Every structure is written in structure tokens, then in C-alpha cells.
Amino acid sequence: MLISYSEEEKIFHLKAADMSYIIQICDDGKIAHAYWGRTIKNINFRNKSIISTLNYDPKVTSFNMDVLPQEYPAYGTGDFRSPAYHVQLENGSTISNLVYNSYKIYGGKPKLEGLPATYVENDDEADTLEITMIDKLTGLNVVLTYTVFKNYNVITRSTKFINYGREKLKLLKVMSASVDFDSSNYDMLQLSGSWAREKSIYRHALVPGIQAVDSARGFSSAQQNPFIALLSKNTDEINGEVFGFSLVYSGNFLAEVYVDQFLKARVNIGINPFDFSWVMTPGESFRTPEVVMVYSKNGLGDMSRTYHKLYRNRLCRGLYRDKERPILINNWEATYFNFTEEKIKDIAKAGSELGIELFVLDDGWFGKRNSDNCSLGDWVEDRNKLPNGLHKLVKDVNDMGLAFGIWFEPEMVSPDSDLYRKHQDWCLHVSDRERSSGKHQRNQLVLDLSRKDVCDEIVRFMSEILKNANISYVKWDMNRPYTEIGSEKLSSEHQRETAHRYVLGLYRVMDEITSRFPNVLFESCASGGGRFDPGILYYMSQTWTSDCTDAVERLKIQYGTSVVYPNISMGAHVSACPNHQIGRITDMETRGNVAMAGNFGYELDLTKLTEEEKIIVKKQVEIYKEIRHIIQFGDFYRILSPFEGNETSWISVTEDKKEAVVSYFKVLAEPNILPIRIKLQGLDPSTMYEIIGEDMICSGDELMYIGIEVPRETKDFSSIMWRLKEV
Known part of the structure; x- marks a missing residue:
């Protein structure tokens, strides 16, 4: 199983291909977030250095809820950070208090009612965890759904609200996921722009307060894309930790990062609460869209390729999923x-x-x-x-x-x-x-x-x-x-x-x-x-x-x-x-x-x-x-960024690494410069490749570590395409 539960420690451990995600049930019923990152194979759950953020005493009344890392935080009970949900009762109050009730672990991945989502073709591709929380006063049940994929560093999350009470409830904010980080020492990456300038890359350091991308245009929009990532400070295409959040939704959305007084970061992502509410009469339910969370220890490129493979193979459907266009x-x-x-x-x-x-x-x-x-x-x-x-x-x-x-x-x-x-x-x-x-x-x-x-x-x-x-x-x-x-x-x-x-x-x-x-x-x-x-x-x-x-x-x-x-x-x-x-x-x-x-x-x-x-x-x-x-x-690797200079380069490589297509572009010609080399990515170091049309055979390690020379161009808007094939 990809998901295990320790009854003694009340710990859920979710393991993907090369990633761990850990949740703990606290003594007072709160559900705490313990860890998300590289795989941890063997955990001593009594090691306070591993789960030190959970070492809080519910009997202590000063700031305890305001420091607890939570899986689905509420408003109004001592946590003053941005909540994951907000619900209004018929008496006009907006306080709720969810506590742990039960869990269920099973193979496979459920469909979401009326919503698009990633899927599996066989139950052994993924495991799913459902954690049910209840607000005893109102009868509100909240089911947190987590699916872990066996072959991807991916966790998907969605949340279901069910009104088992006797009165109407009005949902005011319903995030698909919330994740508390033990630091804010990250950069936030977003894809923003406008009509005809879609998805420009913006990267900036997190600062105290709220930083967010959103749409209130009725659809996801050219101005913002329903995606953000947190990047460790050393991250580039190849190195560093990346935590990606991609919302499977086409309407108004919000992706926010709240940095608190202790410089801890909280990520919330889901339907935009602006101009939104949803009335649930007794017995009715509401399902949030799915968020796809990707972890990479090998830079932004590895995160991208994880999304590419998952979305190509387990989000897209139909005849053309596997057919050349x-x-x-x-x-x-x-x-x-x-x-x-x-x-x-x-x-x-x-x-x-x-x-x-x-x-x-x-x-x-x-x-x-x-x-x-x-x-x-x-x-x-x-x-x-x-x-x-x-x-x-x-x-x-x-x-x-x-x-x-x-x-x-x-x-x-x-x-x-x-x-x-x-x-x-x-x-x-x-x-x-x-x-x-x-x-x-x-x-x-x-x-x-x-x-x-x-x-x-x-x-x-x-x-x-x-x-x-x-x-x-x-x-x-x-x-x-x-x-x-x-x-x-x-x-x-x-x-x-x-x-x-x-x-x-x-x-x-x-x-x-x-x-x-x-x-x-x-x-x-x-x-x-x-x-x-x-x-x-x-x-x-x-x-x-x-x-x-x-x-x-x-x-x-x-x-x-x-x-x-x-x-x-x-x-x-x-x-x-x-x-x-x-x-x-x-x-x-x-x-x-x-x-x-x-x-x-x-x-x-x-x-x-x-x-x-x-x-x-x-x-x-x-x-x-x-x-x-x-x-x-094929697998796509970004080599040179048009957002960082005058040149752009990328390479696509077949999964078996036997063929590749490399593209290089230079926007403006420059006088009196020496030829440059670009270092390719994604090749097999031990494979010999023919550069078609160039009468050259090079090893993969030479092309990646020494590089390939770019001929000097004397005109603006120039480009070169190389095709590589295993000899």
C-alpha cells in the first residue's frame, strides 16, 4: 500500500514514487500537517526533530492554534491565518470547529461528481485516503480526499462538504487544499500575463502577509493561470526543491500564500471566494475541484515533466490521448x-x-x-x-x-x-x-x-x-x-x-x-x-x-x-x-x-x-x-529562458532516449562575439548520437556536459533545429 496508518502514533504516511506526505491526528482531534518532501522510509515518530511543529499542548491557551500546522484550518478558534474554508450558519455566525471522526484507505482513485480530475486505469496505480472531520454543533461533515500515485511524485486533493445538520449552511470559502510549511524561505512562481502575452514567468520572494494570484472573470483567464509553485532559494531547472499546486478547474480561482508572524507559509488553493457562496440544505453536499500537488527535489524541470506525463496520460482522455496530432x-x-x-x-x-x-x-x-x-x-x-x-x-x-x-x-x-x-x-x-x-x-x-x-x-x-x-x-x-x-x-x-x-x-x-x-x-x-x-x-x-x-x-x-x-x-x-x-x-x-x-x-x-x-x-x-x-x-527540457536573455533553447527527448529534437533561437544578432555552446539535457550519457545532417556523431555525455556549438548568426530572429538519433 502507498498509504499506511499508525494507530499508536495516529500518523498517516502517504508515499508516492519519491515523496512522502505525513499527517497526524492530535489528541484534541485537530488534523495536523507534519511533512511533505523527499521520501522518508523509516520514521521514528517519537523523534521530535521530525515532527517538532506538532509538539503543542492543547491545554495551553496562548497562540497554540496560531502555530499549529494544519491540514484544513478553520476560522474563529484561535488560528488567525487565512483559513481553508469559511461557513455561515442560519444565525449569521461564521464559526465552526472541525475535529477528526474517521478515515478510510482504499486502492484506486474515485471520480469526482460533475468535475474533471486525474484518473487511473487500474486500481494498483494509486491509493486513496479519506479523512472525515465533523463539526458536532452544526452536523457539518468535511471529507478530505488524498490520492497518491505510485509512479509519480503527485498527491491530488479535494474536499467534500456534507450538511448532516437540521439547518441550512452557507459556504463562503471552500479551498481544495491547504498546506502549512515550516518556513517561508521560498520563492513563489506564477504564470501571469494578458491576451496575447499569456503565461509569462514571474518569480519573487515570499514576504509577510498575503500574496496571491486569482481570477474573477468567470474563467481561469489569460491574466493568471490556476497554478503556483514554491521554490527553494537555490532552485533552477535542474536543482532545488519545488512544490507545485495546479487546480483542475476552469472558473474563478484563488491561489494564495499567507506568511505569518513567525515567517511560516500557508498555501491555500481553490474556488475564488470573491462573489461566491453556496447554500447547503440538510442532506446536501458540495465537492471542491481537484488540486494536483507535485514535489520535485530536482528543480523546476523535473516538476514540469511530472505534470506533463500525468496530464498527458492520466488527465487527457479519448482517441487522441495517445495518437499523433x-x-x-x-x-x-x-x-x-x-x-x-x-x-x-x-x-x-x-x-x-x-x-x-x-x-x-x-x-x-x-x-x-x-x-x-x-x-x-x-x-x-x-x-x-x-x-x-x-x-x-x-x-x-x-x-x-x-x-x-x-x-x-x-x-x-x-x-x-x-x-x-x-x-x-x-x-x-x-x-x-x-x-x-x-x-x-x-x-x-x-x-x-x-x-x-x-x-x-x-x-x-x-x-x-x-x-x-x-x-x-x-x-x-x-x-x-x-x-x-x-x-x-x-x-x-x-x-x-x-x-x-x-x-x-x-x-x-x-x-x-x-x-x-x-x-x-x-x-x-x-x-x-x-x-x-x-x-x-x-x-x-x-x-x-x-x-x-x-x-x-x-x-x-x-x-x-x-x-x-x-x-x-x-x-x-x-x-x-x-x-x-x-x-x-x-x-x-x-x-x-x-x-x-x-x-x-x-x-x-x-x-x-x-x-x-x-x-x-x-x-x-x-x-x-x-x-x-x-x-x-517525448520528455521536454528547458535549456535557455527567453525571460532571462536574448536566447531560448529547449529539447524534446523520447522516453527511451534514442531520439531528440533540439531548438535554439536568438532574438537579436550581436556583433563581435564568439560562438557559444549549449549543454543539452535528458540524453543517455552512454549513447552515441548522430546529429542528422551535420555529419557528426557525439556521445550523450559530451552533448550534455561539454555541449553543442551554436554557429554564429548575423541576422535577427534566427533559429537552428538539430535532430539527434541513436547510432
């Missing part, structure tokens, strides 16, 4: 809304001739959609653009040898649409308040997915389109934050449940659609990477990484995204130059080398390529088909 051409930046059926077929034909495998028809194919100010909700093909209908267009593209994909934005409705004119109550809104739908909201409103009838309609129209044409790919977009968050169907005391009920409705819709069409590759998009989170990956195994397609900006975006998310989850395209977002001119080779670090494709007008460009594109397509198994399923 196709190379696509998307017409968006080629045509925007201004296209005809013939133009679409011309682009598809050009793609077919270049070896591309999938054509994706983006926004503008339905209703009267000639701009972004109308027709969302009216999902019927525009016969002015597609006179022979969608079905015929799909068939014609299929006859060219390409699969066909299509764009939807199913969660939205335009005020100028037949759907809105018929069902004005179907959007999120507050009675008598103006409904924001201007330019910054992309002239659209958000459908109220907390309502079953709205969810049923989305499932109906999407199913009808997908079953009537041979569609192999869906780009599922979502292009605005949520404002006036309210629902006409909910009573006043339930209005602050709307945002979370929306997410639950979204998950139900996604689950039903992806289950009905298991052979379709679904890609999520939210103005680019605005909803790039583990919750969405459970339903859709890849995400459009950013609306910014500039290769130089993509270095930072894709590098930052790789901190948590695997390459196979990142959509990455070669676009036109000058770039449509920032106007930069970058050569086709560099644009291709950047995009080939993810799920590769093109987003430009292939019919306008020069003959020279066609040769380059055809060669890129051929190369990616040869290396995509390495990129999509």
Missing part, C-alpha cells in the same frame, strides 16, 4: 470573415499539395456573420458564403485528402441574433441592469450555462452539425469575460452560486459532446490561452496557446506554458508576415521551428506563398511528420 491549416488569418466557398477550397487544395492533413474553417461560416457583431447562437451555414452547404464543402475538402475541422463559440450569443431575440433571458444578466456587450466584450453576451435548458440547446445544435457532416476537429472558442453574473432561474440566496454553476454546466456540456463524438479532436480556445487549464484538458486534449502568432513572442508564451502543460496540449501555428498582431517580420524557418515545439499548423493564405516559400513549407511538413512523436510524446 494532425498538421492543420486554419483560414482565420488568411481571410478573417471575408471568404467564399471557392476561396476556402483553394486554400485547402494548396494545403493538400503541401502535405497538410487537416483544414479548419474558422469564424464566419454561419448566420450573417461578416463581422463580430452578430449571429452567435444562429448556427446555420451562411448560404451566401457556402451556397452548396457545409456538408458539400466538407465532402469536397475530404476528397482532396484532408480531414475537416470547424470553429464554434457555443457559450456565447450576439444581441443581433435570432436566438437572442427569442430567448433574451438565456444570457447571464441581472434584472434591470444594462447588459455589457460593447467592443471590449466583442459585441456578445454569455449564455447562462447554469441553466439546464440552455445547456441542452448547446448540446442539440452542436450534435446536429457534427452528425450531419464528416467533421474531424472542433475549435471551441470563448471570447469574453463574464459580466453581470446572475441567473434568472436562481433565487436571491443562490445568486452567488451562478459562476460555479456555469462551470458545472460547461463541464456537463463538454462531457456530453465529447462522449457523443469520440473520434473528433477537440481544441479549446479562449481568445487564445485564456482558458488553458487542466479542467479543460480533461475534455479537450489540446488548447490554442495564444492569439499572438508572432514567433518571437511565442518563445515566451510557449516556454511559460511548458512549466505545467505538455507540448502535445499546445496549438502552435506558422502565420503570415508582417505578423498581424505586432507587425514583426520573421523568416519562415524560425516561424516553423517555434511552431514545431507544439501541435503544428499554419494560419495564413497558402495560395499567396511564393514558390520558394512552398518548398520551405513542404519541407517543414515533412520534417514535423518525422519528429512529431518526439515533440508530442
Whole structure:
């Protein structure tokens, strides 16, 4: 078993691949956090140096609760740090006092009710611990669920609240997990940004007080990602301890670190309590989303690869989990809304001739959609653009040898649409308040997915389109934050449940659609990477990484995204130059080398390529088909960071270490410099590797410890890709 319990010491010891997590039940029933870190094989539980923080006396009244490291701390009983939960009684008070009641240990991992989560395929892959705590006065039961994976340094946590009392309870704050550290001598790492600048890496020292990342936009957001990590001071990609927290949730979230008066750190992560509450009548329950906690003793890179493997193999699902992803051409930046059926077929034909495998028809194919100010909700093909209908267009593209994909934005409705004119109550809104739908909201409103009838309609129209044409790919977009968050169907005391009920409705819709069409590759998009989170990956195994397609900006975006998310989850395209977002001119080779670090494709007008460009594109397509198994399923190592200098480098290595792809990028050329060497990572030191096309054979230890020389470049935005293969 991966989880053991000492009745004498009242100690739970959770062991993952190379990690221990220890919990102790105190004499007064409090559940204390003892340890999280490197594996401890044999513990003398009477060794006070190991669990000194638990050496407290409940009879001592001064500050005892304010120093006890706890597994799920409450508000109002002497702990003045930020609590893990907050509950309001019918009398208006907000004090509760949870104590230990019982535990259960079993093999495997349970599904979470209505929520995405990591999973196991066999019960021997993981063990689960459930600890039940009770508040005797109110009848509130809280079940802390821990799952330990056998082959990963991972613990997942979730919390379930059950009202066994006689009165209503209102949940005000419900964190998925809380962890108390015995120090605050850590740096906090977060992934922050904005539209077109998603997931920049920020690292800063912890200081007394609260430091947090959060979203109150209705979804996880481009501004913050539902992830933080604590890093020991010496940590880099290869060295140092890292504690990662990744929330499997797509709505409003909070990840906070509270540093107390004794310079101890507490991490809380879960649903954002801002504008949230949840009413539980007697007998009702509430389940929090899952948080995936990763420990690494070998730096940030090891943490990332743990997340990559777990999310690739035990979060993503379906046909495409283990299948190579196709190379696509998307017409968006080629045509925007201004296209005809013939133009679409011309682009598809050009793609077919270049070896591309999938054509994706983006926004503008339905209703009267000639701009972004109308027709969302009216999902019927525009016969002015597609006179022979969608079905015929799909068939014609299929006859060219390409699969066909299509764009939807199913969660939205335009005020100028037949759907809105018929069902004005179907959007999120507050009675008598103006409904924001201007330019910054992309002239659209958000459908109220907390309502079953709205969810049923989305499932109906999407199913009808997908079953009537041979569609192999869906780009599922979502292009605005949520404002006036309210629902006409909910009573006043339930209005602050709307945002979370929306997410639950979204998950139900996604689950039903992806289950009905298991052979379709679904890609999520939210103005680019605005909803790039583990919750969405459970339903859709890849995400459009950013609306910014500039290769130089993509270095930072894709590098930052790789901190948590695997390459196979990142959509990455070669676009036109000058770039449509920032106007930069970058050569086709560099644009291709950047995009080939993810799920590769093109987003430009292939019919306008020069003959020279066609040769380059055809060669890129051929190369990616040869290396995509390495990129999509290999181990990813970051070598040089675009956040720290003028150069970027990374390498993907197959699991058996027989093949690798190395990429190097230099943003600005420099005069009068000597050649540099970059030291590769992840190779087998004893293996001899051929550097394809270079007439060189080198050992793995030479490439990692001496390095590979980078030729001097005399132009800006340059790049090199090396392919390594075992001799």
C-alpha cells in the first residue's frame, strides 16, 4: 500500500514514487500537517526533530492554534491565518470547529461528481485516503480526499462538504487544499500575463502577509493561470526543491500564500471566494475541484515533466490521448470573415499539395456573420458564403485528402441574433441592469450555462452539425469575460452560486459532446490561452496557446506554458508576415521551428506563398511528420529562458532516449562575439548520437556536459533545429 496508518502514533504516511506526505491526528482531534518532501522510509515518530511543529499542548491557551500546522484550518478558534474554508450558519455566525471522526484507505482513485480530475486505469496505480472531520454543533461533515500515485511524485486533493445538520449552511470559502510549511524561505512562481502575452514567468520572494494570484472573470483567464509553485532559494531547472499546486478547474480561482508572524507559509488553493457562496440544505453536499500537488527535489524541470506525463496520460482522455496530432491549416488569418466557398477550397487544395492533413474553417461560416457583431447562437451555414452547404464543402475538402475541422463559440450569443431575440433571458444578466456587450466584450453576451435548458440547446445544435457532416476537429472558442453574473432561474440566496454553476454546466456540456463524438479532436480556445487549464484538458486534449502568432513572442508564451502543460496540449501555428498582431517580420524557418515545439499548423493564405516559400513549407511538413512523436510524446527540457536573455533553447527527448529534437533561437544578432555552446539535457550519457545532417556523431555525455556549438548568426530572429538519433 502507498498509504499506511499508525494507530499508536495516529500518523498517516502517504508515499508516492519519491515523496512522502505525513499527517497526524492530535489528541484534541485537530488534523495536523507534519511533512511533505523527499521520501522518508523509516520514521521514528517519537523523534521530535521530525515532527517538532506538532509538539503543542492543547491545554495551553496562548497562540497554540496560531502555530499549529494544519491540514484544513478553520476560522474563529484561535488560528488567525487565512483559513481553508469559511461557513455561515442560519444565525449569521461564521464559526465552526472541525475535529477528526474517521478515515478510510482504499486502492484506486474515485471520480469526482460533475468535475474533471486525474484518473487511473487500474486500481494498483494509486491509493486513496479519506479523512472525515465533523463539526458536532452544526452536523457539518468535511471529507478530505488524498490520492497518491505510485509512479509519480503527485498527491491530488479535494474536499467534500456534507450538511448532516437540521439547518441550512452557507459556504463562503471552500479551498481544495491547504498546506502549512515550516518556513517561508521560498520563492513563489506564477504564470501571469494578458491576451496575447499569456503565461509569462514571474518569480519573487515570499514576504509577510498575503500574496496571491486569482481570477474573477468567470474563467481561469489569460491574466493568471490556476497554478503556483514554491521554490527553494537555490532552485533552477535542474536543482532545488519545488512544490507545485495546479487546480483542475476552469472558473474563478484563488491561489494564495499567507506568511505569518513567525515567517511560516500557508498555501491555500481553490474556488475564488470573491462573489461566491453556496447554500447547503440538510442532506446536501458540495465537492471542491481537484488540486494536483507535485514535489520535485530536482528543480523546476523535473516538476514540469511530472505534470506533463500525468496530464498527458492520466488527465487527457479519448482517441487522441495517445495518437499523433494532425498538421492543420486554419483560414482565420488568411481571410478573417471575408471568404467564399471557392476561396476556402483553394486554400485547402494548396494545403493538400503541401502535405497538410487537416483544414479548419474558422469564424464566419454561419448566420450573417461578416463581422463580430452578430449571429452567435444562429448556427446555420451562411448560404451566401457556402451556397452548396457545409456538408458539400466538407465532402469536397475530404476528397482532396484532408480531414475537416470547424470553429464554434457555443457559450456565447450576439444581441443581433435570432436566438437572442427569442430567448433574451438565456444570457447571464441581472434584472434591470444594462447588459455589457460593447467592443471590449466583442459585441456578445454569455449564455447562462447554469441553466439546464440552455445547456441542452448547446448540446442539440452542436450534435446536429457534427452528425450531419464528416467533421474531424472542433475549435471551441470563448471570447469574453463574464459580466453581470446572475441567473434568472436562481433565487436571491443562490445568486452567488451562478459562476460555479456555469462551470458545472460547461463541464456537463463538454462531457456530453465529447462522449457523443469520440473520434473528433477537440481544441479549446479562449481568445487564445485564456482558458488553458487542466479542467479543460480533461475534455479537450489540446488548447490554442495564444492569439499572438508572432514567433518571437511565442518563445515566451510557449516556454511559460511548458512549466505545467505538455507540448502535445499546445496549438502552435506558422502565420503570415508582417505578423498581424505586432507587425514583426520573421523568416519562415524560425516561424516553423517555434511552431514545431507544439501541435503544428499554419494560419495564413497558402495560395499567396511564393514558390520558394512552398518548398520551405513542404519541407517543414515533412520534417514535423518525422519528429512529431518526439515533440508530442517525448520528455521536454528547458535549456535557455527567453525571460532571462536574448536566447531560448529547449529539447524534446523520447522516453527511451534514442531520439531528440533540439531548438535554439536568438532574438537579436550581436556583433563581435564568439560562438557559444549549449549543454543539452535528458540524453543517455552512454549513447552515441548522430546529429542528422551535420555529419557528426557525439556521445550523450559530451552533448550534455561539454555541449553543442551554436554557429554564429548575423541576422535577427534566427533559429537552428538539430535532430539527434541513436547510432
